[in-house]
Amino acid sequence: MIRLNTVLTLVATAALTACTTLGPNYQAPAPNAPANYRAVASSAGAELQRDWWLVFGDAQLNALEAQALQASPxxxxAAARIQRARAVFGATQADELPRVDVGASAGGLRTSAKATTTPVLNGRAITFEGESFGLQASIGWELDLWGRVKRQAESAQAQLDASTLDAAAARVALTTDVAAAYWQWRALADEAAALQRLRDSRAKAFQVAQTRFDAGASTTQDLERVRAELAAADADVADLPRRQALVLNQIAALTGQAAADLKLEANGTLPLPPAIRAGLPSELLQRRPDLAQSLAQLHAATAQVGIAEAAFYPSIKLTGSFGYSSEDLGSLISAPARLYNIGPSISLPLFEGGRNKANLAGAKAQVDESLAGFRGRMLQALREVDDALAELQGRAATMDAQNRTLASSSQALAVARSRYDKGAVSYLDVTEAERTPLATERALAQLRGAQWAATAQLVKALGGGWAPADTATTASAAR
Structure with missing residues (x-):
């Protein structure tokens, strides 16, 4: 019993002194964000929420987003990756606790009389025969003297956080892609209406030109010019269904359904998008899940350095067993049948061919790579916001110029129609005056679509309304 007390005292002393955790502690790097974006960002505008698309008040878009969130592979x-990371984390946590096993055995035994190890007495082989019963419990526990197990749990927790943030980033990307494709389809519907009006005008112009040519009042060159313009309009009209079909196929794929089952309605002319508040560059780290995911990966890599350093130091394991063994089942649970074995084991690496040094160098290189990846992702995030803001501002300026063009050309068309009503000009002059306003209407439809696409790009660049508190919501939803 003195030996057992000595062992337990040794183990307790070692456990009390096991307060060293090797490796660097994780510290989040400074984002080094500029004070402002390069493009001028308005301080006014809608604040993005987690379900950011609701701010636009489009029931059809809301239904598509709900379908995508429910059916997206x-x-x-991403949810399955969270479950896998949670399982790894749970297994790592189990390493911090002792392992206890219980077993029982029963069987018959007879030794061989012909074996080379059989004892011989007075020239006769001695054999043994009987039954054996056993009941035993064993325990194993590694003392985490250098914090290796702690660092493993820390790394697994960071990987779980990274998986959860990956799911949040996938949600942002999915919802913005659905909205961008939907708005593109709406813009194509507006463009189709404007293009059809332009084509009808070209058809009327061709009829007038044909009549004038038949009457000898115009040249072949004039007739062929109008014919070419009609053919170009026909080509654009014929190509539009293809463009619309491709967008519908994209929406169907994003929402997890067959394109044949997708039914959309234009619901009137696509309006101008509302302004979205961009905020400051320093807020991006709290708004984009991919940036937070990059930091979680850096945290996991930092913890791996401590695990690699712990491999250079000795490991102490406490193992023991207690139980009973007897040839008679009736006397199995009795003091004479009792047995136990307890004691620590120490392992110290002496020669491993440089494996531990290589593993440590690799872990440190992984930290450097993760840090560089975060900085690169931060720069990319800043660029994406600046690109979206520049796109919105540039399209707005172009739209303003196109609106002025439409106003002036519409006035010119009104004058041409008034003069036609008075017999001062032919109808061909009226159709010529229709050319600019109809083409401008088509250009404006395309510009509105481009503005909505830039709005989706800005929402995505700003993180789609994600907030750090949403990480816990995403993780619990995957349970």
């Missing part, structure tokens, strides 16, 4: 795969 991308989000299902």
């Amino acid at each position: 991308t989000l299902a795969a």
Whole structure:
């Protein structure tokens, strides 16, 4: 019993002194964000929420987003990655606790009389025969003297956080892609209406030109010019269904349904998008889940350095067993049948061919790579916001110029129609005056679509309304 007390005292002393955790502690790097974006960002505008698309008040878009969130294989795969990371974290936590096993055995035994190890007495082989019963419990526990197990749990927790943030980033990307494709389809519907009006005008112009040519009042050159313009309008009209079909196929794929089952309605002319508040560059780290995911990966890599350093130091394991063994089942649970074995084991690496040094160098290189990846992702995030703001501002300026063009050309068309009513000009002059305003209407429809696409780009660049508190919501939803 003195030996057992000595062992337990040794183990307790070692456990009390096991307060060293090797490796650097994780510290989040400074984002080094500029004071402002290069493009001028308005301080006014809508604040993005987690379900950011609701601010636009489009019931059809709301339904598409709900369908995508429910049926997307991308989000299902992200949820599975969370479950896998949670399982790894749970297994790592189990390493911090002792392992206890219980077993029982029963069997018959007879030794061989012909074996080379059989004892011989007076020229006769001695054999043994009987039954054996056993009941035993064993325990194993590694003392975390250098914090290796702690660092493993820390790394697994960071990987779980990274998986959860990956799911949040996938949600942002999915919802913005659905909205961008939907708005593109709406813009194509507006463009189709404007293009059809332009084509009808070209058809009327061709009829007038044909009549004038038949009457000898115009040249072949004039007739062929109008014919070419009609053919170009026909080509644009014929190509539009292809463009619309491709967008519908994209929406169907994003929402997890067959394109044949997708039914959309234009619901009137696509309006101008509302302004979105961009905020400051320093807020991006709290708004974009991919940036937070990059930091979680850096945290995991930092913890791996401590694990690699712990491999240079000795490991102490406490193992023991207690139980009973007897040839008679009736006397199995009795003091004479009792047995136990307890004691620590120490392992110290002496020669491993440089493996531990290589692993440590690799872990440190992984930290450097993760840090560089975060900085690169931060720069990319700043660029994406600046690109979206520049796109919105540039399209707004172009639209303002196109609106002035439309106002002036519409006035010119009104004058041409008034003069036609008075017999001062032919109808061909009226159709010529229709050319600019109809083409401008088509250009404006395209510009509105481009503004909505830039709005989706800005929402995505700003993180789609994600907030750090949403990480816990995403993780619990995957349970």
